[in-house]
Amino acid sequence: MISGLTWLLACQLVGEVLVRLTDAPVPGPVVGMVLLFVLLQVRRSGDDATVVRAADGLLRHLQLLFVPAGVGVVVYLGTLRDQALPIAVALLLSWLVGLAAVAGVTVALERLVGRGR
């Protein structure tokens, strides 16, 4: 577990450093994710690799990690109430249109690419 977590932290650290050095508008952990993906592909890691086991363990409880930031809602209950209509309706509609757009474009382009082959 510890050795797996060390790999995850190391990838994140390299990602964070790269982002800062290059001033790239990407979050460090996302660069770390790409880095780990390349490492896993190159090493052809299987499910018994320590980093894979640590990652599975962490991802099983991904929702837990959002709780501290989410509880911040208590500070903004007043704002949420005062601007309930624009917040709720804009959030819901924009979310739905975004969901439909991504799914629709993906399915349409997949068909197009599939036909080309």
Add this chain to the structure above:
Amino acid sequence: MTEAWSETWTWLTHSPLFFVLLTLAGYRLGRELNERTGGHALAQPVLVAIVVVGAAISLLDVDYDDYRAGTELIAFWLGPATVALAVPLHRQAERLRGFVVPMLVAVTVGAVVSVTTVVLLVRALGGDELLARTMASKATTTPVSIALTETLDGLPPLAAVVTILAGILGAVAGPAALTLLRVSDRRARGLALGAVSHGIGTSRALVEDPTEGAFAGLSMGLTALATSLLAPLLVASLL
């Protein structure tokens, strides 16, 4: 005696031990409810935990900043967990073949649609410009949304809340909405869920199906990148 009580109380309401325990307990309860209800969409552990912990710290009159500082230990792991999303993707890597172009186009379109629609809707519904700037990055993963909202001159802590609400919406209603939209392709479902509901949507996608989970995680990363690049331009032209 009363002095000992008040000192202990002060210690308790500033103690990471208490806050981490409270958070874990709320999350455990959420997991329990999720299992008992056979995975009911509303019984998302993150939602249950936020309600339970939010109610508890309000009742105990705890300052949110103290709670947030005390749970840094938990929030810290969000970074490594994001890196960990490489693993489901690695398992599904062969499904990326012939899919890169549709994926990049779809995620870019999604980022533009998410930012544009939320900004225009907030303004149309009588929300002020500050709210529009705050909600613009709501589709990106929480740490990115916070940083991006600073660039956009919104309110970063409120952005974090709105972003998490967008995530919870995806965890609760995403799979059902995609089914209603007749999207059955696992890759398309994952991409869509990750693009509008980031890590929280991804956590639900991972439960639904390994392919959906892998593509949701990838989509979350790409959406963060696309939105970071495009949102400043879009917001400047819309407001």
